[in-house]
Amino acid sequence: MAAERTPLDGGRWHWQHGPIDIVAQAEGEASAVQQAHEEAWQRFRGVLDELVGELRVLRQPVSAALPLSGPVAQRMWRASAAASQACGSPFITPMAAVAGSVAQELIAFYQRPGIARAWINNGGDIALHLAPGQSARVGVFSDLARFDPLRDTGPLDTDGQFEIRAKTPVRGIATSGWRGRSFSLGIADSVTVLAATAAQADAAATLIANAVDVQDPGIRRLPASQCKDDSDLGDIPVTVDVAALAPMQVQHALAAGVLRAQALQRAGLLWSAALACQGQWRVVQPLCSLAPGTEEDRARSLAGDAVGSVFA
Template identity: 70%
Template sequence: MTAQRSALEGGRWHFNHGPIDIVAEAHGDAVEVAVAHEHAWRRFATVLDELVAELPLLRQPVRDACPLRSPIARRMWQACAPFRASFITPMAAVAGAVAQELIACYQRSGIERAWINNGGDIALHLAPGQSARVGLFADLARFDLRERGPLTTDGQFELRAEMPVRGVATSGWRGRSFSLGIADSVTVLAATAAEADAAATVIANAVDVQDPGIHRRPANECKDDSDLGDIPVTVDVEALAPAQVQRALAAGVARAETLRRAGAIAGAMLVCQGQWRLVEPLSSASSGVSALPMQPQAAAVGSVFA
């Protein structure tokens, strides 16, 4: 198994290596963009082997001292360390940490805007005066790969260079990773993609309530090498009473607000069974976050728009 790359429409690139799927896009001087893409590709080709070499440690709960050596693995640990009072492994930040590693290749003169989309977890580079829009998709259960044409999003928001956000990540029980909660999606804005990834995991886990309509199984019965071991993870959620959904969202909002006040995140969007809650930045006017006038019941699937 070797890393592969292919050119996409609009000057984008698709990088793939085993479970890692990256879409990279950049704008600016054509030569500098080409050089940055090449640097990103060369770095990407080494990422999976680097992570596999430390995989046993990456699947262990985060403790007081970091035992990891590679830069991506250490970034994963550092993003999860603030949450080590509860069970969390560095794998909670793997997608964001990889995206963050690759975006560094684009942080160079001549690159106006760039983003690395790793399965919906996004790292951005924005030169002064630049901005990017991120598309929001509320519920992956509605996503159909057979549909042709542009993806219809539930909403969008804009990120501007002056705001202290360079990472966007989404977590929820319908995603490709396991969740302890029942959120359809939780999208987090943070200073880095790794920090957004870890925080989205934690907040999504907090969106929960006791109800017989929520079905869970031990993680290692769903995937035998899961880093969560025998911890029960959500495998199905029946239609819940609206009041139950409200309670679950309230629990998630409380966790998100705590993180926001601590400066760990800039904002978050929480979605569960047609209901949504927005945790806005402490100062929306100065942060640069602007929700666009679309249906706000949304969470990022990871599409970035110019």
């Protein structure tokens, strides 16, 4: 199957090759935007074959250095290995960062004079380019199943919105959860992470979503291999259904996720995060935005009660 590209409204492009599904958009001088789109497309055409060639290794745990040669594969391993180490080395493979790493590879073609803003949306994992003085607003959905970037082009009914400014050290956004297109070990409806790069955000979102978890008979799990023959998770149980849980159970699950997010934040691998589960939210704020106070005050701020908006 060859890579395909289709123009969309608003100057966007849809690029698809196998499981890789990209929406690309850029603003700026017409000639610069056109050149960036064409160069990014040419790079996109070869990404899937590169990854398939190293897929056997990419499905291995990151507990040891892996012999990877492609730039996207190496970025996947670096992001996943660093995130795992920061969290005490829970199980993760480089595939945890595949969508963000591909988006990050393509956004590099837009980081040039003449382009004010650009974004590569790879199934909800986003890499950004913002020239000085520019900003972008991003919406958050708690239910990953109800957002389609190809269909939803008008005003969106989001659960929250936030603004990323060029001076903010955030160029990657990723969301993970058991309702998404990838498997999760936890019960989070969604975990949205803002990080310095899309690869870092992707790995962090995966690990945090895995940590949002409790033991409850209302949670149904199956071995990943039964859900998908070639899953990198093998026989590890993944979440396939979550019944309505007691509010206290949801609180415990979210608290576990917040602890993992804080570990990633201390390691410099996460700027901020929003965790959603069955109508409850927790926000891990940027450290620089926290008011002075005791460690207990800061912990309460990071893992406080449910909030009505995601980012202020």
